[in-house]
Amino acid sequence: MTETVAAIVAAHRAGQQSPAQTVARSFKRIREHNDPAIFISLRDEKDAVTEAEALSAKDARELPLLGVPVAVKDNIDVAGLPTTAACPAYSYNPTRDAASVARLRQAGAIIIGKTNLDQFATGLVGVRSPYGIPVNPMRSDLIPGGSSSGSAVAVSTGLVPLSLGTDTAGSGRVPAMLNNIVGLKPSLGLVPTAGVVPACRTLDCVSVFSLTVDDAVAALSVMAGPDRSDPFSRDRSFAKLSPFPGGLRLGVPRDGQLIFFGDKAQEAAYAAALERWRALGATLVSFDLEPLYETARLLYEGPWVTERYLVIRNLLASSPDAIHPVTREITIAGSRISAADTFAALYRLQTLRRTAEHAFAGIDALVLPTAPTAYSTAQVLANPIELNSRLGTYTNFVNLLDLCGLALPSSIRPDEIPFGITLLAPAGQDALLASIGRVFQAQTKLTLGAKGVVLPPLADLSLDLTGDEIPIAVVG
Amino acid sequence: MTETVAAIVAAHRAGQQSPAQTVARSFKRIREHNDPAIFISLRDEKDAVTEAEALSAKDARELPLLGVPVAVKDNIDVAGLPTTAACPAYSYNPTRDAASVARLRQAGAIIIGKTNLDQFATGLVGVRSPYGIPVNPMRSDLIPGGSSSGSAVAVSTGLVPLSLGTDTAGSGRVPAMLNNIVGLKPSLGLVPTAGVVPACRTLDCVSVFSLTVDDAVAALSVMAGPDRSDPFSRDRSFAKLSPFPGGLRLGVPRDGQLIFFGDKAQEAAYAAALERWRALGATLVSFDLEPLYETARLLYEGPWVTERYLVIRNLLASSPDAIHPVTREITIAGSRISAADTFAALYRLQTLRRTAEHAFAGIDALVLPTAPTAYSTAQVLANPIELNSRLGTYTNFVNLLDLCGLALPSSIRPDEIPFGITLLAPAGQDALLASIGRVFQAQTKLTLGAKGVVLPPLADLSLDLTGDEIPIAVVG
Numbered sequence: 001m002t003e004t005v006a007a008i009v010a011a012h013r014a015g016q017q018s019p020a021q022t023v024a025r026s027f028k029r030i031r032e033h034n035d036p037a038i039f040i041s042l043r044d045e046k047d048a049v050t051e052a053e054a055l056s057a058k059d060a061r062e063l064p065l066l067g068v069p070v071a072v073k074d075n076i077d078v079a080g081l082p083t084t085a086a087c088p089a090y091s092y093n094p095t096r097d098a099a100s101v102a103r104l105r106q107a108g109a110i111i112i113g114k115t116n117l118d119q120f121a122t123g124l125v126g127v128r129s130p131y132g133i134p135v136n137p138m139r140s141d142l143i144p145g146g147s148s149s150g151s152a153v154a155v156s157t158g159l160v161p162l163s164l165g166t167d168t169a170g171s172g173r174v175p176a177m178l179n180n181i182v183g184l185k186p187s188l189g190l191v192p193t194a195g196v197v198p199a200c201r202t203l204d205c206v207s208v209f210s211l212t213v214d215d216a217v218a219a220l221s222v223m224a225g226p227d228r229s230d231p232f233s234r235d236r237s238f239a240k241l242s243p244f245p246g247g248l249r250l251g252v253p254r255d256g257q258l259i260f261f262g263d264k265a266q267e268a269a270y271a272a273a274l275e276r277w278r279a280l281g282a283t284l285v286s287f288d289l290e291p292l293y294e295t296a297r298l299l300y301e302g303p304w305v306t307e308r309y310l311v312i313r314n315l316l317a318s319s320p321d322a323i324h325p326v327t328r329e330i331t332i333a334g335s336r337i338s339a340a341d342t343f344a345a346l347y348r349l350q351t352l353r354r355t356a357e358h359a360f361a362g363i364d365a366l367v368l369p370t371a372p373t374a375y376s377t378a379q380v381l382a383n384p385i386e387l388n389s390r391l392g393t394y395t396n397f398v399n400l401l402d403l404c405g406l407a408l409p410s411s412i413r414p415d416e417i418p419f420g421i422t423l424l425a426p427a428g429q430d431a432l433l434a435s436i437g438r439v440f441q442a443q444t445k446l447t448l449g450a451k452g453v454v455l456p457p458l459a460d461l462s463l464d465l466t467g468d469e470i471p472i473a474v475v476g
Numbered sequence: 477m478t479e480t481v482a483a484i485v486a487a488h489r490a491g492q493q494s495p496a497q498t499v500a501r502s503f504k505r506i507r508e509h510n511d512p513a514i515f516i517s518l519r520d521e522k523d524a525v526t527e528a529e530a531l532s533a534k535d536a537r538e539l540p541l542l543g544v545p546v547a548v549k550d551n552i553d554v555a556g557l558p559t560t561a562a563c564p565a566y567s568y569n570p571t572r573d574a575a576s577v578a579r580l581r582q583a584g585a586i587i588i589g590k591t592n593l594d595q596f597a598t599g600l601v602g603v604r605s606p607y608g609i610p611v612n613p614m615r616s617d618l619i620p621g622g623s624s625s626g627s628a629v630a631v632s633t634g635l636v637p638l639s640l641g642t643d644t645a646g647s648g649r650v651p652a653m654l655n656n657i658v659g660l661k662p663s664l665g666l667v668p669t670a671g672v673v674p675a676c677r678t679l680d681c682v683s684v685f686s687l688t689v690d691d692a693v694a695a696l697s698v699m700a701g702p703d704r705s706d707p708f709s710r711d712r713s714f715a716k717l718s719p720f721p722g723g724l725r726l727g728v729p730r731d732g733q734l735i736f737f738g739d740k741a742q743e744a745a746y747a748a749a750l751e752r753w754r755a756l757g758a759t760l761v762s763f764d765l766e767p768l769y770e771t772a773r774l775l776y777e778g779p780w781v782t783e784r785y786l787v788i789r790n791l792l793a794s795s796p797d798a799i800h801p802v803t804r805e806i807t808i809a810g811s812r813i814s815a816a817d818t819f820a821a822l823y824r825l826q827t828l829r830r831t832a833e834h835a836f837a838g839i840d841a842l843v844l845p846t847a848p849t850a851y852s853t854a855q856v857l858a859n860p861i862e863l864n865s866r867l868g869t870y871t872n873f874v875n876l877l878d879l880c881g882l883a884l885p886s887s888i889r890p891d892e893i894p895f896g897i898t899l900l901a902p903a904g905q906d907a908l909l910a911s912i913g914r915v916f917q918a919q920t921k922l923t924l925g926a927k928g929v930v931l932p933p934l935a936d937l938s939l940d941l942t943g944d945e946i947p948i949a950v951v952g
Contacts, residue, residue, distance in 0.1 A: 339810065
């Protein structure tokens with residue numbers, strides 16, 4: 001069977017396999033895969049299996065994620081497991097689930113463990129952690145990508161079909177590309193961030209990794225919605241998927257604005273992706289990226305690093321050596337920024353947001369490479385800050401501009417490096433991105449993740465994906 | 477005739493008086509009133525009269541402010557007059573009107589001059605200006621209120637029927653109370669702030685002073701709406717006035733939360749105002765002010781003073797003596813605040829905003845005293861910072877919480893000090909506040925401003941107030 005979320009839920013509902021069996025299989029695969037850098041902590045297997053067995057007492061039709069094993073990035077609270085943010089000295093034992101996790105459980109998901117990350121979610125590389133570097137299952141010399149490294153690798157290797165990441169500047173998208181999976185970064189405030197260790201509180205999102213767009217939508221659908229305990233939550237919910245629209249207008253960078261740092265294979269892969277969109281009937285429209293690039297520079301040079309500083313200020317003062325040296329160097333800079341610089345940056349951002357809003361009014365979505373190139377672990381360890389920064393070329397501005405994003409596998413380059421694109425649109429357009437992204441993904445004919453799973457036929461949208469029945473077609 | 481905006485426009489349309497005559501009368505009254513502290517600069521009278529004469533070439537039905545003389549606070553640009561912000565060393569000569577002023581002119585208004593203010597709009601008192609202290613026409617020992625001191629006094633004394641102020645923490649409301657006139661503080665972003673010297677850019681509003689609520693609405697209706705040149709502008713417009721609603725729920729402070737600094741007359745006047753609301757059929761609902769008070773403390777102790785610092789940073793460095801000593805002392809504090817303090821305050825504000833949103837969901841509007849008491853000029857000069865701060869008790873939190881406000885005359889106390897109330901509601905409810913406020917104002921039977929003008933009967937809402945015809949009833 002194909003092990004998408006949809007297939008697992010269908011199998012459970014049909015009685016072909018029990019949730020307990022599926023959970024046990026996850027644990028078995030984790031042991032067999034034997035990469036100690038993917039998970040920072042694992043749940044007690046018996047507890048997880050018992051929780052899965054208890055699902056049989058509930059109404060399966062009301063559990064859209066019935067018995068789905070889920071991995072959770074270790075900056076998101078899961079009751080009963082420590083939250084480390086990849087910093088042992090920071091670790092604490094939460095007594096309750098993060099709001100996002102609680103909603104997944106409520107929908108029938110079973111949490112399996114907590115995954116590795118660039119410490120404090122600072123980084124796009126996945127190498128900044130005392131818990132090791134998860135091996136990239138697509139090409140072992142490559143970085144796994146970060147900061148949600150473990151969550152992305154866990155899905156790509158089939159240990160779980162679904163995982164949570166977080167995304168402040170690309171942490172939910174760059175690792176998706178490098179692991180040949182889907183990375184969904186919702187609109188700010190759509191999924192509550194209560195119970196998440198902040199990176200930049202004003203910019204943080206809980207994100208989703210999965211093999212298919214529909215699987216990500218299934219998770220987002222249950223996690224979306226306002227939460228009174230989270231002041232950054234917004235009064236929004238996830239709209240429904242819709243058929244691929246006629247007359248789709250997709251923005252692409254103006255001539256000369258694309259950046260690949262000399263990576264010709266990446267450039268060719270992006271051009272091929274655009275061809276695929278044209279073949280799907282989309283019109284490509286020239287879009288000025290300069291205001292987006294300026295916003296990205298603002299993130300790096302501006303005051304937002306101070307938000308990261310606020311999170312670990314006490315630890316920096318009491319135990320600076322407990323912090324990863326690269327993370328420490330980056331974060332300490334946040335202590336030296338003034339309120340004057342902060343407001344000046346907020347003013348500039350306000351202007352850039354308005355500029356972007358007007359630009360987006362002319363298109364349905366923007367299509368960009370998820371990252372301009374890929375690096376090996378050796379390269380990143382030798383030049384940790386500059387190469388990390390390059391990887392954020394097409395992701396850093398997204399949260400500042402209040403956009404939603406969907407990272408999709410697009411092709412495998414001749415050198416076996418996975419290439420992906422990201423769809424971007426103004427906040428609130430999450431369902432549109434998924435609606436067109438799922439069709440694009442089907443069109444690529446790529447196998448899913450690192451395990452060669454074949455993409456099942458797309459579910460019929462005339463049936464309710466999150467409702468009481470998963471269309472048979474999905475089982476594939 | 478009564479000299480409301482409505483009456484002036486009706487007289488012009490009926491041919492009973494020409495716009496040029498009305499403008500000339502404004503200049504004559506300014507000369508006769510002879511308070512040099514009200515205006516910082518006056519327009520050349522001939523130019524203004526010529527502009528008024530030129531209106532005859534236009535279609536009167538398309539000019540809702542046909543020939544209405546308007547005074548503009550001197551931190552708002554008017555082409556041809558210097559903008560000083562009450563600081564000669566800061567002065568510059570704008571080549572174009574502020575967006576708000578341009579929209580008034582487009583509607584037929586004639587700008588008469590620029591009015592005095594607490595320097596850089598920092599203050600609620602009207603005594604912090606090198607251009608003198610406008611005499612309060614209600615009781616000459618009282619402060620005029622600020623920061624929009626000259627604009628409020630100009631309307632109260634009948635020099636003009638309409639003026640613009642600005643409002644960041646109460647500058648458009650406190651002087652309205654102290655001058656027995658209406659002060660309308662629109663929702664943030666409803667009226668563009670392009671061409672306004674910022675106080676706190678993230679909180680600034682252009683505000684309106686007038687004798688009646690309907691006059692303020694007439695001005696707001698033409699000034700409201702998005703402006704691409706102002707990144708803080710929002711995609712909003714002013715809704716229509718509606719009849720007084722049945723079942724109106726008005727919030728009033730919980731027992732023990734009212735603050736009057738021992739002013740029993742103010743306390744009694746507020747209680748009488750609430751009685752009037754009850755008589756109008758409103759239900760009074762207990763409302764917890766503590767989150768609002770906490771927000772006000774955040775404004776005083778938090779990072780927003782840094783926004784003021786950014787405006788005059790260069791001047792503070794080059795010519796500190798050119799700045800009013802009280803303003804200088806307050807503003808320089810903004811140079812010492814960190815980005816860490818700023819984000820911490822923004823987080824707290826976000827929580828307070830959510831708390832306020834939920835509280836406002838249970839009421840239609842909140843009714844508060846506009847200020848807790850009134851002070852004489854002598855008192856304020858002796859204790860300039862503390863007494864100023866007290867005056868902001870019921871106004872300081874409003875812009876931070878993204879509320880709209882309408883300050884209304886309520887009664888004249890036995891000691892001849894004017895008392896006023898302010899209606900507050902979440903952003904976007906400007907029309908609701910005006911719809912109920914106009915009925916309250918009519919019910920007070922107070923004469924308007926300092927000149928004993930009798931409030932004309934309310935216009936019939938079945939006719940379009942901003943349309944091509946002013947109802948006859950308004951002429952009164």
